[in-house]
Amino acid sequence: KRFDKTPYPVKPTDVVCPHFLELKWAYGCPFDCSWCYLKGTFRFRPEGIEPAYKPLKKVKLHVETFVHEVKTPEILNTGEIADSLMGENEDCPFSKFIVSLFEEQNRHKVLFVTKSTNVRNLLEIASPRQVIVSFSLNAKPVAEKWEKKAPSVGKRIEAARKLSEAGYEVRIRIDPMVPIEEWRESYIELIDEIFLKSIPERITLGSLRGLQSTING
Numbered sequence: 097k098r099f100d101k102t103p104y105p106v107k108p109t110d111v112v113c114p115h116f117l118e119l120k121w122a123y124g125c126p127f128d129c130s131w132c133y134l135k136g137t138f139r140f141r142p143e144g145i146e147p148a149y150k151p152l153k154k155v156k157l158h159v160e161t162f163v164h165e166v167k168t169p170e171i172l173n174t175g176e177i178a179d180s181l182m183g184e185n186e187d188c189p190f191s192k193f194i195v196s197l198f199e200e201q202n203r204h205k206v207l208f209v210t211k212s213t214n215v216r217n218l219l220e221i222a223s224p225r226q227v228i229v230s231f232s233l234n235a236k237p238v239a240e241k242w243e244k245k246a247p248s249v250g251k252r253i254e255a256a257r258k259l260s261e262a263g264y265e266v267r268i269r270i271d272p273m274v275p276i277e278e279w280r281e282s283y284i285e286l287i288d289e290i291f292l293k294s295i296p297e298r299i300t301l302g303s304l305r306g307l308q309s310t311i312n313g
């Protein structure tokens with residue numbers, strides 16, 4: 097059945113694993129964070145986590161079928177096996193392509209999950225109603241050490257502010273939180289910086305975790 101592997105938590109110590117559906121439009125990510133679980137997911141892929149894209153015609157067909165046939169509201173996550181904004185410099189930017197499909201209806205929403213600051217195309221879309229954008233952030237010392245290829249945390253917060261002001265539902269993920277020395281001060285500083293710029297609709301916290309294959313890699 098659909099959510100057999102992610103049951104609702106019963107005891108306080110159970111893992112909370114929110115249910116979501118994946119919209120698989122691409123594979124990989126250019127940012128190469130040290131703990132990236134994609135290294136485990138794609139361990140048998142010769143190109144590793146190097147980005148690759150599915151034909152948009154195929155994605156369009158699948159999305160259109162889904163939005164017409166599924167009657168209960170769903171959120172489709174485009175950032176589980178790829179960074180949602182890694183295709184913004186392609187001939188047909190993914191954001192414009194996918195948002196146009198979701199804005200044709202009002203039942204389902206599309207979720208972007210990203211560390212990118214390339215929000216130029218999203219800012220050109222007027223009145224987005226069916227879109228959620230979630231930025232992954234971390235304490236600065238953590239990001240500087242282990243998210244070396246991703247844009248700086250300050251730039252990500254600025255991109256979140258721009259989208260929030262443009263009317264997007266913007267969420268924040270602080271994931272994975274890392275128990276560095278002075279973690280308390282570093283994470284308080286992050287929270288202060290987030291709220292100084294805008295108020296996220298939701299903040300999700302994640303712990304440091306990994307498949308053994310990711311850890312080995």
Ligand code: SF4
Nearest residue numbers: 125127128129132211
């Ligand atoms: S941004 Fe996310 S998907 Fe991309 S390398 Fe970092 S952890 Fe992996």
